[in-house]
């Protein structure tokens with residue numbers, strides 16, 4: 405698990421470390437600079453004589469980090485220059501202290517430096533203190549750094565990237581790598597910030613979980629989650645691993661049902677039964693002979709049979725779909741995943757009463773997971789798509805609250821939201837997954853995990869992770885251009901044993 409912090413959280417943890425834990429600010433800054441120095445030395449020590457480093461320093465403590473780095477590198481024999489951007493009169497106390505110390509070291513600090521004469525450019529203009537769009541002399545400095553050749557390292561956050569959202573404020577430094585201090589900032593994994601950050605390295609500078617003082621970060625991600633899969637009893641039979649009911653696929657949309665059923669099986673469900681339009685019977689049985697088939701008329705008895713239910717992929721918005729959704733809501737209290745057109749039906753005017761019932765069931769303890777993409781989310785919340793994209797965690801949380809459930813707000817960086825507590829932001833996956841049917845696969849994955857007894861939040865979080873991971877494996881085989889949803893389903897769990905054996 406890796407925390408993802410906002411600027412405000414990071415500043416609070418800095419403050420707690422200094423004021424409560426008693427580690428002085430200059431010590432933290434020195435450690436930040438040492439970490440950056442180590443990072444550069446690892447890459448450039450072998451060619452030290454030919455390495456010329458230019459550091460662009462702002463007037464805040466990010467600039468202070470830059471000055472400390474300049475001193476360390478110069479003391480180590482590197483050719484280093486610093487370009488000051490801003491008015492030193494307005495610099496922070498720590499900055500001023502770093503500046504005085506720097507005067508005793510052979511570092512060029514006049515303004516005549518030409519970026520194209522250096523082969524390492526370090527951005528120490530702004531870190532988590534960026535508070536408005538980058539303009540004027542700061543924008544010029546960013547532009548100069550961006551057009552320069554050579555290796556580009558950002559300290560803490562690429563200047564111009566909002567630490568909380570990953571958005572570009574005015575313009576931003578395009579880094580090859582970012583060394584970030586203490587905890588990873590949200591903006592370094594969200595788009596487009598992640599593209600600007602390059603490779604992200606998290607440096608331990610002495611600000612750790614002790615600094616939370618009861619207020620842990622609100623967001624986290626997984627780098628690896630094998631240990632979070634449901635236990636698999638070696639003596640289990642197909643009943644042990646759950647009976648998953650999938651209501652999917654209207655006439656002509658059998659593919660959605662096949663993809664989701666396939667994904668549920670691949671994730672480990674013992675039995676998958678698909679309720680779909682009569683016309684789909686043959687193609688479904690050919691496409692996935694392992695699945696049981698049922699027509700919409702058999703829905704009631706299938707609801708009795710099932711341990712867990714998912715409804716939505718490819719069901720359309722016709723009367724039959726509405727009837728099925730009504731039954732699933734009214735005749736069952738079993739764990740339920742709602743996706744695609746099931747969500748659209750709930751968002752319609754005449755779906756409001758059903759949504760109200762679900763809300764009550766959620767309050768009474770029914771497990772409800774909703775998996776909207778931003779379009780579906782915008783319909784459910786009556787907001788615009790840009791609003792939902794901009795405030796995805798908040799919108800996801802609003803939906804989770806509305807249904808007393810778990811909302812999987814899908815985008816290039818999907819966020820799993822509960823009514824309260826932390827958000828999970830997913831970092832697996834790639835643009836190859838922006839392909840029709842990819843969401844149907846996710847529904848099947850979450851259903852498969854629920855079938856094996858996982859709780860709602862774990863099924864949603866791990867489902868999203870595994871789905872993205874499968875997308876990465878699929879892209880290795882087919883490139884991001886060539887991935888189709890079926891490839892994602894087929895790549896599910898493919899590297900699981902391998903990773904386990906590496907771990908052992």
Ligand SMILES: NC(=O)C1=CN([C@@H]2O[C@H](COP(=O)(O)OP(=O)(O)OC[C@H]3O[C@@H](n4cnc5c(N)ncnc54)[C@H](O)[C@@H]3O)[C@@H](O)[C@H]2O)[C@@H](O)CC1
Pocket residue numbers: 418422429432433434436462463464465466467469496529530531532533534535536537538539542559560561585609
């Ligand atoms: N103890 C600490 O405080 C530590 C801080 N560290 C560094 O300190 C950074 C945070 O330092 P600060 O809080 O001083 O903030 P920054 O150095 O990120 O920037 C803040 C300064 O930039 C100005 N500013 C913000 N946006 C601007 C814009 N668009 N145009 C022009 N000026 C703008 C602000 O008015 C302020 O003067 C971290 O990112 C990290 O690099 C690290 O050294 C670790 C320890």
Ligand SMILES: Nc1ncnc2c1ncn2[C@@H]1O[C@H](COP(=O)(O)OP(=O)(O)O)[C@@H](O)[C@H]1O
Pocket residue numbers: 744776777814815816817818832833834835836837838839840841842843844845846871872
């Ligand atoms: N650029 C991307 N990077 C990572 N994941 C992505 C990207 N684009 C889409 N996805 C994932 O693919 C899935 C698409 O789901 P959805 O929009 O419901 O597709 P469909 O309705 O076609 O099945 C979501 O899980 C989403 O997070």
Ligand SMILES: [K+]
Pocket residue numbers: 466527528529530531558559560561562563
């Ligand atoms: K920076």
